[in-house]
Amino acid sequence: MKERQEAIKRYIERKGDVTLSELTKEFSDWSEMTIRRDLEFLEQRRFLIRTKRGARIMPTSYEVSVGMYGEREKRNCDLKQEIAAKAAALVETDISMYLDAGSTAMMLARELPDRNLIITTSAPNIGIEIVLKKKNPTVILLGGTLQRKTISTCGLNVLDQLKTLNIDTAFVCASGYTDATGFSVGGQHECVLKRAIIASARRVIMLMDSSKLNSILPFTFAQLSDIDTIVTDSKAPESIKAAFRAAGVHVL
């Protein structure tokens, strides 16, 4: 595959849904016809489908979350993308990692290198995404009841399932953070799961975009002392980042 085609693919993956004119503007070094042919090429390889006047990402499970969360998902898309890219750089080969549920985690999944990784996750849509798009990683899905809102599983026996899994690095998402309350989420089951993961992982990396700082959700699952690294975006206020560093947490 050519470099231009890769670039077009990445662009569409990021945007989700593009028009041809948008693409000709973005890739103005080439003619419309060439872009058309590239789209045809990419469609044949099932990376995308061509729509009325443009193209759309080939919807695998990605669309599940987009469809669910609708515009909310896309809103902080660029922030989350930034976080995902930074987090992906922390992934080493042959690592055993945990990947949380949520849109930021989905973006991280797409940024992961196609290498030998053992990826445990409670989000079946993320697991499917990885397995369909990459050849090398092994995906382990945690079993349990599938939650409608979060598309993630939670089982009474999560602890049993984790017992035989040695997780090196856990990428965990939070929905809220304040100094007083720590990291919090909206669901009780998620809270229990995240706690179990954090307790068992060697290294915990928190993914949180700046829009979630200074908000409180019902259930706290971790304090600053529980985590090693926090990955956030460039819009996070310097004051909070300084407070994180003061607590001995790496900030990226």
Added chain:
Amino acid sequence: MKERQEAIKRYIERKGDVTLSELTKEFSDWSEMTIRRDLEFLEQRRFLIRTKRGARIMPTSYEVSVGMYGEREKRNCDLKQEIAAKAAALVETDISMYLDAGSTAMMLARELPDRNLIITTSAPNIGIEIVLKKKNPTVILLGGTLQRKTISTCGLNVLDQLKTLNIDTAFVCASGYTDATGFSVGGQHECVLKRAIIASARRVIMLMDSSKLNSILPFTFAQLSDIDTIVTDSKAPESIKAAFRAAGVHVL
């Protein structure tokens, strides 16, 4: 939503991918313009996306399997649809059931009534499909390693997971059957899982389209004596159906 729009939606859901001319032929009582407007209407509600000259089902996890198996999936679409409809009629309210992986099972999932059901499955795409499209069923995903080919999980501890689950009716798919070899599939892990399910379920219903009769795959997981009912399509030869009945199996 109008009756015509419902019908168009159903038609596209069944076919997966249609052209406008196909639709105008199918719904020839209305003009092309009306169909166009219906497609626009349905697109706004996220039921489908419009493509170059037609429309395509809004891809939730359903598309995952279609995308994977490609034409194979669509080939016996009508037969599988027939089987799924017949099998759905066997589902009672408040039942605890197991749903196998595979395209026939996916179709059954779409035909299920939106009632209080406990649905256990090893196919995360089917679980997501149910949870997104229906409000009432509870979905339990079995955990384990996610297989690339089948989009289903298999874990070393399936037996443990099943221990606390009481499955009333299991809908199981087979890839091959002959009198001599019984029901067989292509993967060893699937074979183990199916055996465990069949051993623990009170009632076992086998789903198999006629194209799979008289073919043998590497791993046998059940004999006629293990199952209660076979649901197949109208193209199944009467002689085989008679043999099933003679063995005490209900044939639908």
Added chain:
DNA sequence: CTCCGTTTTGTGAATTTTTCACATCTTTTC
């Protein structure tokens, strides 16, 4: 039942998008 306003549907022209054939330019191979 009929009038009037609203909604839905059909029609054809205008517009836009897509396709196709072919010319030109680039890269590869011998």
Added chain:
DNA sequence: GAAAAGATGTGAAAAATTCACAAAACGGAG
């Protein structure tokens, strides 16, 4: 370095889509 193969650009032809408006169907209110 020449021939072949491949990629890209161009513009006309074909097709699909949109748009504005007319016709038809529908739904009360009198």
